[in-house]
Amino acid sequence: MQDEIKIVSADALVFRLPLEKPVSTSFGTMLDRPAVFVRLEDDRGTVGWGEIWCNWPACGAEHRARLLVSDIAPRILWRSLPSPKDLWRELTAATEILVLQTGEVGPYAQVIAGFDMAYWDLTARRAGSSLAKAMSDMAAHQVRAYASGIHILDAERMVAEARSVGYRDFKVKVGFDFDRDLDLLRRLHADLRPGETLHADANQGFSAEQGRAFLRATDNLGLGWMEEPVRVDSDDVLWADLAGLTSTPLAGGENLIGEPAFQSAIASGSLSVIQPDAAKWGGPSGCFAVAQAARAAGRRYCPHFLGAGIGLVASAHILAAAGGDGMLEVDINPNLLRDAIVPRWPIVRQGWVDLPEGKGLGVEPDLQQLASFQTMRLVAEERS
Template sequence: MPTPTIEHVEVFCHRVPISAPVSTSFGIMTSRPGVFVRLTDSDGAFGWGEIFANWPAAGAEHRARLLIEDISDLVLGQRPEAPGDLWHHLDRATRIRALQCGEWGPFAHVLAGLDTAMHDMDARRAGLALWRHLAADGDAPGPARVPAYASGIHVADGTRTLPRERARGHRAFKVKIGFDASEPALLETLCGMLEPGESLMTDANQAWTLDEALAFGEATAGLPLRWLEEPIAADSPDEHWQRLSRAIPHPLAAGENIAGAADFAAATASGTLAVIQPDVAKWGGVTGCLIAGRAAVAAGHSYCPHFLGGGIGLLASAHLLAAVGGPGALEMDVNPNPLRDAFPGADPVPVEGAVALSDAPGLGIEALPPEIARYRTLALSRSRSQAGT
């Protein structure tokens, strides 16, 4: 039988106002956006993906229009033999378009969401959960359980949030830092609250210069931090990262702001990062992150998928981690987000620091939850007949 063609592209934007902003060292989120994409082929099979849209504030609606008005003509009518074929095709076909407007990031985000949708469709067609479909033998034992950690915690809120998340079942916690000079003392307090078997990680969100990062490392040298994430800008010279890895006693982590197979390969080979953190909604989708994750684990690093968005991307991250394996952990944002929690399986209760994955086909998502319809800001679609292909 001929391979089915992609016949329909749909994208749905949502935005949830929040009473407690989510703070990072570089800015504050005053709403939680979500961009979800659905692909349907000529056999009626479908798949769901998620497109990164946390930044800038108007990014969600922009990416939806970018998909429908600038990229869908390259999607509709395609006959991918394997789910990753579409991503490789689009990566080549959109290069000049992205170059022309200087929007490498938004193009990569859209392609990532499309790739996840293709993998969801492929696994659904096979009748397998995505993590099983990605596993090398295809019949790994289940149900899968993956280690997880509580994330999105402002360091100043740690003394209140850590006990709450421990009660929920978490045994690892990541706090956001990079705000002021009081943080070494706050971290010492939080480390003193840890119980046996628990760990604390930190994320500076690219807050510091090299000298500031070195000073932080010196001030916290005696603390048992599991890792220090993005202490300097992700695109800092490699010699800066090398110097940090030699001088700071804490393992370094990064990856959410790395894009491109060559850059991930270089980051893995350099030896400066102990933890590699690609984001399935920002670059590569399932195809790219699977390659980066497996390469990281093979090189002796931890693969810990970064994610701070809606339910589809979180589920895709969990399935990727289950398929890749290794000593990684799933990032679970603990801030309220209906665009995550309304999805079946996307708000799991950790048991001793690990969460279980569903064995439902694909990502286990049939449709967008009706509870999030009131947050919708935009819905666009395009079919093959409209595209004239």
């Protein structure tokens, strides 16, 4: 039986890191790097860390932080709590009417996901286990990682840089200029070395016809996958049509919310690679269940992630617990919010990274290094 756990404080820490070069996708541009960390502390002094997805809109980080301390924290402080999975389901169900009332399905899912991540970290630390082992006794100790966040215009340089620090798999962003992107992708493919794989991500940037044309034109490149070639809410007929046009596996999942959506995506068979983001929906509780379902159906589980260091490490633990042939996404653009964790992580060797040693996540944010970028800290600690 799980020891009685009582959370006595829940903090939301907001950071904003200025960027020398904005991060661009087919749908928008990040002018700075935001992050929201969740810090939970129990009545024994055990601390757990989580991360809430907040990349868009630009004002989203502060909103998520306030949502955590004003709405989610009062539901959990100073009461005996169930297991992480049961509490995740409880919080999701308890906020269903609020989600309908506000229309904010994304923000609530993201805040609950970040809380779930921190609660898993805390409970694993209390149990003296790594997060991966707390989720599965069969968890691996290392995962394969791929270099991501590579704009097609910068890809030649960035792939070379990623290769030099140990990566063997690379994902480039397309969906900006059809002909130019296609030409550059072909050049990248021609320069691959034995054992290396190239993936492409359109971030929902193509129309149906453009998606069809791009998949046909790249069918002979042996891409590891084509991610979100069209809008995620396109009907099943279009997704099935796209899957039938090419030998390239289709990937998606970062923009799906809720167990039914993932169940449908897995059952349809159009997506060969399932990519939930543990800071955006589900946390470890929801994403591990999706990973298990995906693997049982013969799909690959490759967690999406584009954020700071806490969520990245959590994604690695979930992947290690899930097993299989999945890969960890690591955005290789400069990002102190990703790098300012102790101990230093990840270190890539021949495309693989070892999980951090230690309890829970095995890392903590380096708040001293991040102090000049912290813009807000909200604390919920009153008895309800």
